[in-house]
Amino acid sequence: MASEHSESQETSSTSLVEDSLTISFEDISYVVRHGILAGGRKTILNEVCGTFNAGELTVIMGQSGAGKSTLMDILAGYTKQTSGNIFINGRLRNEKSFRRRSCYILQDDRVQDMLTINESLHIAAELKLGNHISKQQKKRRIHEIITSLGLSSSKHTRAGLLSGGQKKRLAIGLELISDPPVMFLDEPTSGLDSSISKQIVYLLHLLARQGRTVVVTMHQPSAALLSMVDRLYAVVGGRCAYVGSVPQLLPYLEHMNLMCPPYHNPVDFLIEICVENASDLVESSGNGRNNRWTANISHETDSNLIEISSLSACKEVCLTTLPAPKEDPTSKILLALKSTYTTSFLKQFATLTRRSLLTIWRDPSFTLMTTGIHCAMALFIGFLFYNIGHDAKYVRDNYNFLYFSLMFLMFTAFSGVTISFPEQIPVIRREHFNRWYTTGAYYTSTIASTLPTQTVCTLSYAFIVYWLTGQPTELRRFAGFCFILLLVSYVGLCKGLLIGSLFNVKNGVVFGPFFIMPFTVFSGFFLRYYDAPFFVRWLFQASFLKHGLVGLVLSIYGMDRPKLVCSELYCHYSYPNLFLQDNYIVGEKFSMLILALFSIGIIVSIFAFIILKIRLKSKW
Numbered sequence: 001m002a003s004e005h006s007e008s009q010e011t012s013s014t015s016l017v018e019d020s021l022t023i024s025f026e027d028i029s030y031v032v033r034h035g036i037l038a039g040g041r042k043t044i045l046n047e048v049c050g051t052f053n054a055g056e057l058t059v060i061m062g063q064s065g066a067g068k069s070t071l072m073d074i075l076a077g078y079t080k081q082t083s084g085n086i087f088i089n090g091r092l093r094n095e096k097s098f099r100r101r102s103c104y105i106l107q108d109d110r111v112q113d114m115l116t117i118n119e120s121l122h123i124a125a126e127l128k129l130g131n132h133i134s135k136q137q138k139k140r141r142i143h144e145i146i147t148s149l150g151l152s153s154s155k156h157t158r159a160g161l162l163s164g165g166q167k168k169r170l171a172i173g174l175e176l177i178s179d180p181p182v183m184f185l186d187e188p189t190s191g192l193d194s195s196i197s198k199q200i201v202y203l204l205h206l207l208a209r210q211g212r213t214v215v216v217t218m219h220q221p222s223a224a225l226l227s228m229v230d231r232l233y234a235v236v237g238g239r240c241a242y243v244g245s246v247p248q249l250l251p252y253l254e255h256m257n258l259m260c261p262p263y264h265n266p267v268d269f270l271i272e273i274c275v276e277n278a279s280d281l282v283e284s285s286g287n288g289r290n291n292r293w294t295a296n297i298s299h300e301t302d303s304n305l306i307e308i309s310s311l312s313a314c315k316e317v318c319l320t321t322l323p324a325p326k327e328d329p330t331s332k333i334l335l336a337l338k339s340t341y342t343t344s345f346l347k348q349f350a351t352l353t354r355r356s357l358l359t360i361w362r363d364p365s366f367t368l369m370t371t372g373i374h375c376a377m378a379l380f381i382g383f384l385f386y387n388i389g390h391d392a393k394y395v396r397d398n399y400n401f402l403y404f405s406l407m408f409l410m411f412t413a414f415s416g417v418t419i420s421f422p423e424q425i426p427v428i429r430r431e432h433f434n435r436w437y438t439t440g441a442y443y444t445s446t447i448a449s450t451l452p453t454q455t456v457c458t459l460s461y462a463f464i465v466y467w468l469t470g471q472p473t474e475l476r477r478f479a480g481f482c483f484i485l486l487l488v489s490y491v492g493l494c495k496g497l498l499i500g501s502l503f504n505v506k507n508g509v510v511f512g513p514f515f516i517m518p519f520t521v522f523s524g525f526f527l528r529y530y531d532a533p534f535f536v537r538w539l540f541q542a543s544f545l546k547h548g549l550v551g552l553v554l555s556i557y558g559m560d561r562p563k564l565v566c567s568e569l570y571c572h573y574s575y576p577n578l579f580l581q582d583n584y585i586v587g588e589k590f591s592m593l594i595l596a597l598f599s600i601g602i603i604v605s606i607f608a609f610i611i612l613k614i615r616l617k618s619k620w
Ligand SMILES: Nc1ncnc2c1ncn2[C@@H]1O[C@H](COP(=O)(O)OP(=O)(O)OP(=O)(O)O)[C@@H](O)[C@H]1O
Pocket: 032, 033, 034, 042, 044, 062, 063, 064, 065, 066, 067, 068, 069, 070, 071, 219
């Protein structure tokens, strides 16, 4: 009842369109299982409290492993706390509506390297603003973001060629398209030099001053960055050691009889001494409850800003053209929408497919190389098994050739995706969490944009080998041959997606073949169906390679193929039917094989989709 009440309160609050959101949290704990067999538990956050105001830049700092990212994940809604409450403007948070009004930029944030800044922002606008905003308004919004973030001179540069600072600004700009009033950023300055870090923190400061609630994590903000930070929230061992402004930190430490040496950065000093003084600091800060050191925060900070903005690195960013959330019509229109995603599944699918095809078009080297490899391999195999297809003497060799073709196409489809798909995960994770699109739209668009290349490669191979190896010149046999090879390569692709969703590139390369090898054993090539022990025979039905091999043999030797030419005195398989009998293929139906391949492909795709969905929900 309590939560229903709070939800209705929250819903009614959003209809009033609050432009600024203050986040407060009470007694947040996060406990994980530690060593499942031992049944142990590890407390990562221990009843922390705090308030992060709108209009302020808050930095969550602390040593590595202190719990900063975990706190951020919980506040952003990425992870669910074990206990405790989060309030938005004093009311219990409704996660669904909060996620529509916040964004989370993760540490290993990546952008689409092959797209220019302008293209990336246009795609983001299509996905995040949909048809609710006119084309003109979208263009204006993109222009505002590009100018405000100092990206005008490089707006036609591909993201892969941008500097670290420009990439980070682009990542921020992509989220600013829908103008969320709350922004979370995990380690936004990691890997950047001090001047670029200053520029990023200055940008975040300006965004906060426009009324947004900006929360970032940093290990240990340098003295140069501190003048732009409004609120420090120091975490030690999952508890709060200090919450307050930067200038108040020194008096706080002195109040605790912890004397910071002269000319020493008090933040560095706090980090150095916080572990051994953890209990006293946590007690003094009330684990985040004590507001004594937070008074007049923003006034203290602004006095330093004139000096900072004169820095050449900071001059690039100025939010003069970007409206503050309370003046921004875009955020008002989006707020009126009730659904989690702004655009329909079809719109998401179409935009994502366009983006993938554009990426492939921009970097054709991979597509050209794969097609080239398929053609080169086809020529090699064609000359190796040259003109054997019509001769009864070579039926066994022809069978080997069919099996090799199957394996080659399956493996190339499988390994290509196993390697390329995991690289996309960080990008999808951010975009999906920030409600650009559903997992289903992304997944189907990935399949749709991969199929054309796979089809071209498979058909190029099939055309070349079919004619070079002298297979029968009948359209129906050729069509059957191509169709089976296409289906097997598509199933290989789906299996690649499954492995790519499950593992990173390294583990995928190592463990991927283990998922394929059992299907090879039960393909009927090494071990025939009736020669296998009865209790493993069902595995033949589950092997897509078995259905593929039988399909290829039926295409070439089935369909009442007449007696073959024999180039020797005696050929055992002059009558193709005898070969079918010897391999237990008589009675197999082509339509059933196609149905089996389709079914296996669909089942594997569903599994891959479920795993991807689970993976995107967690940090794994
Ligand atoms: N699911 C989990 N299971 C076990 N331990 C976890 C889990 N999640 C986090 N931890 C541990 O909790 C501690 C805090 O992790 P967290 O990532 O929040 O730290 P952090 O302060 O952000 O560190 P860093 O700055 O190095 O990223 C770490 O010791 C981490 O190993």
